[in-house]
Amino acid sequence: MTEKWWHDKIAYQIYPKSFLDSNGDGIGDLRGIISKLDYIKALGIDIIWLSPIYKSPFVDQGYDISDYYAIAEEFGTMEEFDELLAEAKKRNMHIIMDLVINHCSDKHEWFQKALADPDGEYADYFYFRKGKNGNPPSNYRSYFGGSCWEPVPGTDKYYFHMFAKEQPDLNWENPKLRQELYNMINWWLEKGLAGFRIDAIINIKKDLAFPDYEPDGPDGMAACWKMVENVDGVGEFLEDLKKNTFQKHDAFTVGEVFNMKADELGQFIGDNGHFSTIFDFCAHSLSDGAHGWYDAPHVDFKTWRDTILSSQINVQKYGLEANIIENHDEPRGVSRFLPKYAQTPVGTKMLGTVNILLRGIPFIYQGQEIGMQNEIWNDIHDYNDISTIDQYKLAREAGLSDTEALEVCGKMSRDNARTPVQWNAQVNAGFTTGTPWLKVHSDYKEINVAAQEKDPDSVLNYYRKLTAIRKAPEYKEVFTYGKTVPTYQDSETVMAYYRETKSQRILVAANFGRETVSTKLEYPVKKVLLSNQNHTDCPEGMLKLDSCEVIVLECEK
Structure with a gap:
């Protein structure tokens, strides 16, 4: 693998709306982010990914962009963004932004011009199609529910949207549209941005015939992703995008x-991949329901463990993926991947360790480093997320009671990750002096940054040790480029793997079970690098793990 500047980096995702509010309007902002750069740096972070901060009506929390060249006034000004870039650079950190180019907002001037002249130049920036026999052009259901087709007022045409109706899809077949996007991307990179996280990018390739598919629900529609899975040629668009933008700037790109x-996979990552890396969602996909959250399967430990380790084996043939426990689109990992008895500081440290020491680029999501958990939601009206409201409706239509539907949403809602960061035990967890846009988690007095800063044994201070070990000069090579070798796979409760180079071998071993596990070590131990239960040595030749214990050992090679 050709070495790149980003290979050994650790990233941190900020959801700006919920990070820190500096002016009391209840919405996090750029000034709040700037004030916490030293905190982020102390966590061992090199790359900060900002979820969308562009001008937007916020139908889908900023993923509906009305002006790609403007900062939403809710977050601040372009001058403040430039200050953020400069302050991050002083601390040797890189800023990447969300790149949302499958769709834009219906308030974007391109779409407004298209509506004004449905047969004109800008209509071809989108997918305007005539209906069939008084019906939409095809039977696709959008990701957020309902038809992918919305009538164009005053015409017999419809426009296509795979997400909300306020997010019309952009027509990548149009070279003029593509060039507009490339100009915008290069503008940001020339400004000093280090790269992008690229949203929903696989969706840019459409089957222009928009064929119907076999309905998969009582609404008579089929999931729009069926078209995505059945169409070829997205790679040509992605290569064109890379060559005209990212490649010129040695930009770091992570694809969703x-x-x-x-x-x-080999076309997407690696030396000649479309992107620097892509997120590994293998564990998160295990809880995909056939019809929605309401029929999401339970994921047992062994399936979760084996899925992650199998992915590691597969990916290392090609390059590096980006590893996550949670993000703005997923519930909190502690609540999702740990059994109830393990949803403690010790269990939280264990989950963080097995993830962050995997091969690939670790992405830590805001609040993960203090062990934030899912909130308890008692009313559907407490939610803000468009997807959660749709999933609640689906669950009720499938026959679930209000209580059952709320329980389903409580487990899976994206709003679990969007509750404000818990900075201290003061009003609103120190997030805002005003009224927060989304409720603060009820456990903020117990789980917050200020309390954990003072506690040397806290989750926060453990995360700092964890990132420091990954980046330590003597171990950086093995944790960056070393292969992953699963071990102790016959155990019912242990997740363990080696990270190996020709000269080094590190064992990461965790016991997700209730009972202590004891087994023979396969190699002599040179040093204990880290333990979430503060163990400093191993009994001779034995690996003994208490419940929820993780240990990181340097072994002889």
Whole structure:
């Protein structure tokens, strides 16, 4: 693998609306982020990813962009963004932004011009199609529910949207549209941005015939992703995008890629991949329901463990993926991946360790470093997320009671990750002096940054040790480029793997069970690098793990 500047980096995702509010309007902002750069740096972070801060009506929390060249006034000004870039650079940190180019907002001037002249130049920036026999052009259901087709007022045409109706899809077949996007991307990179996280990018390739698919629900519609899975040629668009933008600037790019074909991974990552890396969602996909959250399967430990380790084995043939426990689109990992008895500081440290020491680029999501958990939601009206409201409706239509539907949403809602960061035990967890846009988690007095700063044994201080070990000069090579070798796979409760180079071998071993596990060590131990239960040595030749214990050992090679 050709060495790149980003290979050994650790990233931190900020959801700006919920990070820190500096002016009391209840919404996090750029000034709040700037004030916490030293905190982020102390966590061992090199790259900060900002979820969308562009001008937007916020129908889908900023993923509906009305002006790609403007900062939303809710977050601040372009001058403050430039200050953020400069202050991050002083601390040797890089800023990447969200790149949302499958769709834009219906308030974007391109779409407004298209509506004004549905047969004109700008209509071809989108997908305007005539209906069939008084019905939409095809039977696709959008990701947020309902038809992917919305009538164009005053015409017999419809426009296509895979997400909300306020997010019309952009027509990537149009070279003029593509050039507009490339100009915008290069503008940001020339400004000093280090790269992008690229949203929903696999969706840019459409089957222009928009064929119907076999309905998969009582609404007579089929999930729009079926078209994505059945169409070829997205790679040509992605290569064109890379060559005209990212490649020129040695930019770091991380793709949000679902529905990739089984043999395509090597085209997406690696030395000649479309992107620097893509997120590994293998563990998160295990709880995908056939119809929605309401029929999401329970994921047992062994399936979760084996899925992650199998992915590691597969990916290392090609390059590096980006590893996450949670993000703005997923519930909190502690609540999702740990049994109740393990949803403690000790269990939280264990989950963080097995994830952050995997091969790949670790992404820590805001609040993860203090062990934030899912909130308890008692009323559907407490939610803000458009997807959660749709999933609640689906669950009720499937026959679940209000209580059952709320329980389903409580487990899976994206708003679990969007509750404000818990900075201290003061009003609103120190997030705002005003009224927060989304409720603060009820446990903020117990789980917050200020309390954990003072506690040397806190989750926060443990995360700092964890990132420091990954980046330590004597271990950086093995944790960056070393292969992952699963071990102790016959155990019912242990997740363990080696990270190995020709000269080094590190064992990461965790016991997710209730009972102590004891087994023989396969190699002599040179040193205990880290333990979430403060163990400093191993009994001779034995690996003994208490419940929820993780240990990191340097072994002889």
